[in-house]
Amino acid sequence: MDALPSHQHLSIPPALRLESALALLRHSGHGEPAGLPGSEPWLQELIDRLVDLSSRDPLTGLANRRYFEVALAREVDRVARSGESALLLVVDIDHFKRINDTYGHAVGDQVIRAVSEALAVTVRPMDLVARVGGEEFAIMLPNCPAAFGPQVATRVRHRVARTSVPLYEGGAVTVTVSVGGAFAQQWVRSSTELWMQRADRQLYRAKAEGRDRVCLEASAVSSVSVEEKVMLYGTSQFQDFE
Known part of the structure; x- marks a missing residue:
């Protein structure tokens, strides 16, 4: 069987990526964004929380x-x-x-x-x-x-x-x-x-x-x-x- 093109191996459904992002927030103790899921304000808050999470030390909450x-x-x-x-x-x-x-x-x-x-x-x-x-x-x-x-x-x-x-x-x-x-x-x-x-x-x-x-x-x-x-x-x- 021929190997699939590399981009097909790496393709991840958007819904799965979104669920992974939400799971990461929940695991770190952050709540899900308020508002209507999928709306522009909701997505912006999700992005802001992920950016903040990536810059913080998980044990102390200080900058990493x-x-x-x-x-x-x-x-x-x-x-x-x-x-x-x-x-x-x-x-x-x-x-x-x-x-x-x-x-x-x-x-x-x-x-x-x-x-x-x-x-x-x-x-x-x-x-x-x-x-x-x-x-x-x-x-x-x-x-x-x-x-x-x-x-x-x-x-x-x-x-x-x-x-x-x-x-x-x-x-x-x-x-x-x-x-x-x-x-x-x-x-x-x-x-x-x-x-x-x-x-x-x-x-x-x-x-x-x-x-x-x-x-x-x-x-x-x-x-x-x-x-x-x-x-x-x-x-x-x-x-x-x-």
Whole structure:
């Protein structure tokens, strides 16, 4: 029997695709769109909910890593054009493996949700909070003056330290976080990867110095990396320079 053309193998009835989309919404806890099924407003709401679902972390409801990286790239471009200050914080739950090993993954998930809620209520509505890894979060703060950076990061750390997760058998789990941060390079064409790397280095320093602390890159840092020089000038003439 001759093989069917490839497009026939991939053909999916529209009704089946629509039902799959609705099933995905129901499974994720989202209700079906209101209104007359199949109408233009109903379809638009369905699309909006699917777009929102694709950008959210299912456990916490925060932005997921993919959405955060897209937003971070836009912020890098904005800072390069405007010269305004922007801060990136990376936040990691201290000794999270110990929590999972001691209390189980269900409690671990509760801890992640509790930390995510603490982060979300501590920053401004214009700031973007995301879960970017298992127990790691990131916060992008546009228009954040350098003088406010340490205050914001410390407030985040203190808010999490005041958060507790009750246990079924009594008692509660409290956690701390380590916070690293770096300001965007102003007037410099950079990348999300370089910005994240700089913030991550500060997070590693906070971990190495004992955890439950904030380490921020000095806001006065104005050095431009080789990669940023290449992006700025479109040439590799600087590759031999530090």
